[in-house]
Amino acid sequence: MKTMPKNIDIDPNKIFAKDFLKSTELPIHQYQKSIDDELKIHGKENLKEVLRHMYIVREFENMLNSFKTIGSYKNINYTYNGPAHLSIGQEAAAVGAAFALKPEDKIFGSHRSHGEMIAKGLSAIKNLSRDKIKSIMHDYNGGKLISYVHKNLNDKEFNDAEMFLLSGVLAEIFMRELGFNKGMGGSMHAFFTPFGTFPNNAIVGGSSGIAVGAALHAHLNQEESICVANLGDGSTGCGLVWESMNFSSMGQYKNLWPEPYNKNPPMLFCFMNNFYAMGGQTLGETMSWDRLSRIATGVNSEQMHAETINGSDPLSVADAIIRKRKLLIEGNGPILLDIECYRYSGHSTTDTNAYRSRDEIKHWKFFDPIQQYSEKMIEAGIINKNDLNNMSEKVQNQIEYLTSKVVDRELTPSIDIAKNPTIIGDFTFNKKVINVSKITSDLLKNxxxxxxxxxxxxxxxxxxxxxxxxxxxxxxxxxxxxxxxxxxxxxxxxxxxxxxxxxxxxxxxxxxxxxxxxxxxxxxxxxxxxxxxxxxxxxxxxxxxxxxxxxxxxxxxxxxxxxxxxxxxxxxxxxxxxxxxxxxxxxxxxxxxxxxxxxxxxxxxxxxxxxxxxxxxxxxxxxxxxxxxxxxxxxxxxxxxxxxQRLYDKVEIFTENGVPKNYYKVPFGKAVKRRSGKDITILTIGASLYAALDASMELINHNIDAEIIDARSLVPFDYEMLLNSVKLTGRLLIVSEAVERGSFANTIATNVSKFAFKNLIASPMIIGSPNWIAPGADMEKTYSPQSEDILDLVFRDFFPEKKINKRGLRKDWDFLDLAKKGL
Amino acid sequence: MTDIIIPNLGNEISEAEITEWLVETGDDVEQGDVVLLISTTKTSLEIEAPTSGKISQINSNEGDLVQVGEVVCTIE
CATH class of the missing domain: 3.40.50.970 (Thiamin diphosphate (ThDP)-binding fold, Pyr/PP domains)
Known part of the structure; x- marks a missing residue:
């Protein structure tokens, strides 16, 4: 017997041919452009903007650091209880990358991504038309945030779109309702999609696969944009990151996918490599790579077009992103950039820097991105010292002005949970549904x-x-x-x-x-x-x-x-x-x-x-x-x-007309009665329906008439039907194949005790699988509840006056003893 | 004489459908040639000639449901 035909033939002659695996050199710090070169590419004003954006990012984080460590910033007192994973020292990486990205490019970040998110927003504001920005600000949150800015942060000295961005981020960090996610995300998750910033992720490496999925969407929709996962060096130890690098470079894109999709998704992995994964040193201690970019050699023959670049020079970063973006748009992803940089700030503000020397931090300050870049700009005559000081001062004023308003709880309140105690629950489900088209399209065959x-x-x-x-x-x-x-x-x-x-x-x-x-x-x-x-x-x-x-x-x-x-x-x-x-x-x-x-x-x-x-x-x-x-x-x-898997071959025996040929829906949150009865309600979850049905047939012989309800939907669950049934029968048994300890059946049983207590003749009971491993095929019936096990329980716990020849395997189990033993 | 029988296709599968015959009575086949395609509730399979010879008898038509263990074809 052969399996079905495959698409790619594996030829043993080719497989066993003698050869050497080839890899090529990967560039390390090969950036060589002079300021004059960069001036020609970007122009003077843009190069000055890079500096201003770095100032904004740094001052924003200085402000957070100050609140966390001394409870005040300038003359503003405020206790900030949330996290602050700062990237002070990494501004060039954030701003350089954002500078080279288009507004429609998407970045996904880490727990340490305030800077990246602000920089991308500033870059989008710089590049989008004023009309576009106005409509974005007007459309967002019913225009509430931009109204707030125009009312409270209306100093003409500052661009309203920048104030919109910064107040949206800061309000989010301070968990206020005007934050970009109403304060539900907070510091490690802030994002604003219209400016191309997507969820930052508090789980190390968590953004990698999400960004790849976005890149796949851009690819399948033929969008001319790229997706960037901004990850830390520590994430190279995470399985998902490896899975994501592979997923974005699967051979099938180029080998099997039809035109125009026979290219790789436009996916850029930017490792903001600051050499520390919290306190563990990736270089030389916790990881095996000598240069982070080496991991790219393990992914594909293109070695992910990887480069190690200088993350303390924004123009080196921008240069790399511009080159790589072109390759990505042409379908040559994924790409890996190892952006070497350094955070002076601790992992978080409670970090005592026990894992690194003061000398090391001092040494890196010579490579401070703002200091270096400022000197370069002055030297090239792009900016003079006076203008530089004015720029720095203006940014400080901007952040101080912003902060003074956002900390104000009356002006910028949090969501009023006291007034609406279940509001966070309201964000959980959107309950929206789509109507699917009746017309088929783009099929290979009908x-x-x-x-x-x-x-x-x-x-x-x-x-x-x-x-x-x-x-x-x-x-x-x-x-x-x-x-x-x-x-x-x-x-x-x-x-x-x-x-x-x-x-x-x-x-x-x-x-x-x-x-x-x-x-x-x-x-x-x-x-x-x-x-x-x-x-x-x-x-x-x-x-x-x-x-x-x-x-x-x-x-x-x-x-x-x-x-x-x-x-x-x-x-x-x-x-x-x-x-x-x-x-x-x-x-x-x-x-x-x-x-x-x-x-x-x-x-x-x-x-x-x-x-x-x-x-x-x-x-x-x-x-x-x-x-x-x-x-x-x-x-x-x-x-x-x-x-x-026990049910895949089941045929329809309950609905008399069978399974309709036509399209139809069964709503979420609606259980179904499989059998009406008056003596006991048996709620079944999934496959356990069939064992319960068998048991109900036997119960009839003992004059016990069971009502069987099939849950169908667990979240949401149809409490109404169940409670109505229990009100009539006064008894409830819940059957599930999940192990009993921590089973959802217990939650339902507890709720029924709570909501139908006065109707209950006996305590609701559950039966599930025992609290040990599922044994192999021949022993499986000793594990998931069988009809005999259900019968045992029904007679023992609900109808002790009736006699049955106990047949189940569990008939003599000492359940209390098992529970004491952790079983 | 060698029978081609519907193989055991897993614990809960007792029937299969003849999807397509690739041979007719009188055809010569080599061992390993695919002679028919069957499908079950779960999967589709190609059934090979267990030996070389001439197809002497075909017992079922395309579209027929056959039982696991049933002789569907004989090779001489």
């Missing part, structure tokens, strides 16, 4: 021309024959088929949607949901990703916040761990951290495994329900799978879509 999709037409839509016997998955639509129908419907009609993950293309997804899709959807919208779960999620975030939509697949839900930060800290949080400025229309498919043991068979729904910010659904029937997938793909909120 659905009807592809065998795998055509074969669905022959199948029965209902899972039982006229005589009532169960049909096999070859004869009736399965849950796998119904997912395929919803997903191909969207992929064929929604051009903003892309799909990727491991084995998504010719293989059809590890579990066959995408079979035949690669004959319909072009490879640039449906592609195999590397085995890079973190980058899969992270790039989807970047793609989505740039205006696209993505459905991504992690194969087994067990691999969520590999994308832990990207799901828990990024996917779940950016909508709220941006106060709703960003939408993340992403569907993350996670398949709960079976038969492959401890690392491939875990129901991790409860891990994700624990994290605020994700819609979470888990259908158990073909009808629900199709309808919930359609809702997920229409939602503008990030959705985790759980599937069970």
């Amino acid at each position: 659905e009807g021309e592809v065998n795998q999709i055509k074969s669905l037409q022959k199948k029965s839509r209902f899972g039982k024959s006229e005589e009532g016997s169960l049909l096999s998955g070859m004869r009736a639509i399965t849950l796998r088929d119904s997912l395929a129908e919803a997903i191909i419907y969207h992929l064929s009609r929604d051009k903003s949607l892309i799909a990727y993950g491991e084995e998504c293309r010719d293989w059809g997804g590890a579990f066959g949901v995408y079979r035949g899709f690669s004959d319909i959807i072009p490879i640039n919208r449906l592609f195999n990703s590397p085995i890079s779960e973190a980058a899969i999620v992270s790039t989807a975030i970047g793609y989505a916040i740039s205006g696209g939509r993505a459905i991504i697949e992690l194969m087994y839900s067990d691999f969520i761990g590999r994308a832990g930060d990207e799901i828990f800290n990024q996917l779940a949080k950016w909508q709220a951290m941006s106060a709703g400025e960003l939408n993340l229309p992403i569907v993350l498919r996670a398949s709960i495994g079976s038969k492959y043991g401890a690392q491939h068979s875990q129901d991790w729904t409860s891990l994700l329900t624990h994290i605020p910010g994700l819609s979470i659904v888990y259908p158990a029937t073909p009808y629900d799978a199709k309808g919930l997938m359609a809702s997920s793909l229409c939602s503008n909120d990030p959705t985790v879509f759980f599937e069970s």
Whole structure:
């Protein structure tokens, strides 16, 4: 047997041929332009602006430093409780790069990116037309921020757009409502997309994949712009950064993608290399590279066109960015720049500099970017000392003036949580949905021309024959088929949607949901990703916040761990951290495994329900799978879509007319009653529906009439239906395949105790998997709750007066003893 | 005489569909030639001739559902 045809032939003769791997020299500090050269390129005024922008960045951070360390700046007293990861000493890197970038280029930063963000904003203001700037300022936040500036920061001495930028950043840092993200992001996350600044990230390396996703969006939309991840040298130790470098240089772009997409995404990795990862020294201590740029040699044969450049000279940085930007626009990404610079300021303001000598700091002050550049400008006659002093003084006045207004809590208040205690919750979900077009476009073939999709037409839509016997998955639509129908419907009609993950293309997804899709959807919208779960999620975030939509697949839900930060800290949080400025229309498919043991068979729904910010659904029937997938793909909120490998071949047995051929939606937050009963409510989560149904059949023999409710949607969850049921039955058992400790079932049980206490005859109970590993295939039935286990519990805890031959494996377990032992 | 049978395709898969026959009765085949394509609920597979010889009998048509273990073709 052979697998399906592949696109690239691996020829053993070529593979085993004798050869040497070649790499070329990478430039280190090769910048040689004179000031005269630069004058010709940029002109005198621009070179002066570089200096002014560096002054602004430095004074802004001096101000923060002063508040953090002595509680005042000039004559302004203020206690600032948030973080201040300053980049004093790195201004040339921030300003030089921003100077060379276009307003439409996007930068993504780190926890230490105030400077980069301000510099990019100043550069955008310099380059955008006044009309454009006016409309940006007017459109943002209903014009509130620009009104504030015109009212309170109206000294004509200062440009209102600069005051708009600086007050938006400072108010954000000080957690005020007028901040660019209403204070929900704060110091480490401030951004303002109209000026080309995108989320700064408090997780080291966290921006790398997000920026790559944005670059992919720019690439697929043929935009003439580049995306920049500003990362620290410490991030070269992070897995995501490596995954992202690879993701942005995958061979398939040039080898397999059709024109005009057969180029690499315009992705620039700027490592702001200040030699310290907090207190660990990357050079010589925590990392293996001798020069940071060496890591590029491990990524592709172009060695990411890497260069090490002098980050204390803004013109050296600008020169590199101009050259690299051209290469990127031509499709030659990704590119790595190792921008060597130095922060005099500590990692944070509580840093005592125990890890470096005073001599070292003193030595680097000779290379201070502002000092060096000023001297160069004076020497070249571009500016005189007097003008320089005036420039410096004016910037200080500008920052002092700005600060005096923003610290004022009456003038610039924080969000009034006392008045609106759940307002932060309101930022969590946007609840927006799209209407998908009815017209298909840009397909390789129509659905009807592809065998795998055509074969669905022959199948029965209902899972039982006229005589009532169960049909096999070859004869009736399965849950796998119904997912395929919803997903191909969207992929064929929604051009903003892309799909990727491991084995998504010719293989059809590890579990066959995408079979035949690669004959319909072009490879640039449906592609195999590397085995890079973190980058899969992270790039989807970047793609989505740039205006696209993505459905991504992690194969087994067990691999969520590999994308832990990207799901828990990024996917779940950016909508709220941006106060709703960003939408993340992403569907993350996670398949709960079976038969492959401890690392491939875990129901991790409860891990994700624990994290605020994700819609979470888990259908158990073909009808629900199709309808919930359609809702997920229409939602503008990030959705985790759980599937069970035990259910892919299930046919529809609940909805009498079967799975509709036509497109339809099942709404989030609506449970469904699978069986009506009066004695006990059994709520099932996902695949456990079928064990509970079996148990209910046996219960009937004992005159116990169970009502079965299938949750379908976990976040949001349909408490209304459940509470109404419990009010009638007075008893609740929740069945889930997640391990019992910390299970979401406990949360539901607690809430039901709270909201229906007076209706309860007994305490709500839950049953899940025991608190140990999922064993292999032959032992699996000892693990996830079986109908016998459910029966045991129902008789023991709810109907002790009734007798049943105890059949389940757990019948003699001492649950208290197990709990004491941590099991 | 060698039978071509529908192989075991995993625990829960009992049926497959004959997608396409690539041979007819009377054709000569070499061991390893693909003789038919089948699909299951999950995947599509190519079935190869286990031995060289002449196709003496084909037992099912394209579009038919066949059971795992069923003889679909005989080589002499």
